[in-house]
Structure formats: structure tokens, C-alpha cells
Amino acid sequence: MNFLNKIIFFYYREYKLNMSGIQDILTNIIFFFISIFIFIFSIGSDKETISLIGVGILWTLLLLSSTLSLRKFYQDDFENGNLLIIHLNGFSFGFISILKTFSHFLFVQVPFLLSIPIACILLNISNDKLFYLFASFSIGSLILSCLGSISSSMNLMNQRNFLLGSVIVMIFSVPVIIFSVGIINMEESFNSLINILFGILLIVFAINPWASGLCLKLSLENN
């Protein structure tokens, strides 16, 4: 029971932290919408062209916007020693990475999820595609959070080159983009593609605590 309470209060702490830095979340969303506008201005006002490539643009921008927040994934807790304190309170490093991944999903990805309908209007994506977009983004964003956790924990040992972590996330998110965009453009293969996406989620979800946990331990050891 104590352990469950600790998990609940871990998220209470994450909520407080994220609410105190809500401007960071809003900046991400603003970056996302401004980027959509830039795409629209650069492509032109042809509705059909925008509609045709809209889903691809949306997914690319969601990926880029969510990588913006990766720097803070573990960095603050690592620098102020909270990572160690949380570990000393009975959470293994692997378990911390699972909790942080869900926290990133809740406080960074869910706001994007909620802003998708507005983005769809801007990019002339039809309403009937909205369900597929939500389904693919719900799974895809969890995959991105898992990849983000791995790359951010690796970055703790590499203070000099933050971009390296973003590059790793982008390379490994190529399959996510392919299948997620595929789901929306090929609705008849929805079941098979969503299963593949779900399979990728299970793989990264299994690797994440192991890889991130090890990186967290190594970075604290070498700090």
C-alpha cells in the first residue's frame, strides 16, 4: 500500500513541477502551431495539396515538438539529486524510468493529443480520419516517450552534445512515422498496421526500463 501511495505522490510531484513550468508546455504547443502555419504558407493555399500531405506534416511536427522537451526529461532531477533520493525511497532505476515515461506522456504528449483536432482543421484533414489519427498518436506518442527516455538518460552522460539524443529518437521513430501515417492513409489495413504499431510499443516498452535504468545508474556513478 505504501508503495502504491509513493507512486501516486510521485505523480503529484510531477504534476506540481509541470504546472509550475506550464510555460514550457505552452511553448511546445505554440511551436507546433507556428510550424503548421509555416508549412501552410510555404506550400500555398491549395486545399487538396495540404490535405494530401497534411497527415505527414502533422506527424513530423508532433515528433519535432515532442523532442523539444527531451532535455528536461531527467536533467533537472539528475542535477538536483532527486533521482538518487527517489531511488533511495525504494524505486529501482528501471521503475523510475517507467514512471517518468508515463509522466512525459501525460504532461507533454497529451496536450498535443488534445490539440490535434485544431491542427486537423488547419491542415484540412477530414473528420473521418480523426479517429485513426488519435489511435495512431496515442500509441505512437508512447513509443516516442519510451525512445525519449532512453535517449535522455544516455544524454546525462554526454553533457556536451544534446542534439545527439534527438538524432537517436528521430532515427528510431522512422518506423513509427511509416506505420502511423500508413494507418491514416490506408484505412482498410487499420487492424494490421495498428497491431504492428502496438508491437513496436511493446518492444520499446520492454527495452526502456532496462536501457534507461542502466544509463541512469551509470550517470549517477560517474557524476
Add this chain to the structure above:
Amino acid sequence: MLIVQDLSIERLDKKIFENISLSLVPGNITILKGKNGSGKTTLLKAILNIIEPSFGSIYWKGKLLQKNLYDFYNHVTYIGDSTSSLKKLTLRDNINIWKKFFISNVNDAQIEIALKTLRLDNYLNKKVGTLSFGETKKLEFLRLIMENKKVWILDEPLSNLDEDSIELMKQTFEDHCGKEGSIIFSSHQNPGIYVTEEINL
């Protein structure tokens, strides 16, 4: 309770320290003394099982530490050289988070007394980021009271504190040892605290 036996640590083929032994029983205070870079923090991290020693072993309640790790963690509070309070939040928020996360049985009246003793009661609604380093460090000590654990592992607890606060810490150390608690702390200066064991690194 805690026994460190012939501990040696090498990093990148460089010997940090070797053959360090110590034992910590209830009521004991152990000080780790040494210059900057002599390995005090490394030894504390090894005791916390964050750094793996090259040689030697650590025992907790008669068992190897690795095999009894989470029981050890249930009995230990660590205060490191960085301040763990969240700078964006107020003192009150930090205290609430600690109280809930550590499932502390310390009540509000006790916290209020501790805050008054630390002279932090006027800053409750201020953000931690606006406090001085010494005040943030004092806030850190509140965690010792809130976690209410038997073993305290403290990295340079007396640095950046004024004379009154050092005196207060001495009193707190004595009280804790009087309640069957034990303390390991590091210092590069002579703190003027009665210690039962001194390890020179």
C-alpha cells in the same frame, strides 16, 4: 548494523582510496575527513550502492548490502552536496511533496517547530529559488526530520552554514544519536562535533 570491510575504489585505473573499514552501530557518529577530491563523496556513494567498489564488501544487518539493499534504503536518509528541493516551487509545496512522498508521520506542528528553529518559517510561501544557498541547505535538513530514519548519510552537511546553524546541527546530531540513530558525514574541516570514529581519506 552497517559494516564496511577493506573497501577500495579505482576509477579509470586511478586509485581513489584503499582498504577503508568502518562500522556503524546505533548511537555512533562517523566522520570522513579529507581534502577536496580525496574520495569522501565516492565512499558515501559506495555505501549507498551507487558506485561498485573494486575490492571489499559492505554488510547491512549481517547480510551483503546488495542482498539487503531495499531494507537498507528503508533505514537511510541521504543528503548530498546538491540541494534537492525544487527551486520552482515554494517551501510549502516542497514540504508537502516530501511529506507525502516519504509517507512521513511527522505532523504539521512538528514541522512548524522545525521551521522556526531553522528560521525558515517566514519564507513558507517563497519560491526556493529565491532563498540563499545557506537557507536552501537548512531546508534540506528538514528532510532528515521528515523522513525520520535511523541512518543519516550526509555529504559536507556543515559547509555554507553560519555559526548558529552549525551549533544547531551539532545539537540535532546529538539528539539523533540519543534516539539510537547513527550518522556518517563527510567534512574537509574540523567541525568540532564529538565523533565516535574518524576516517581519514
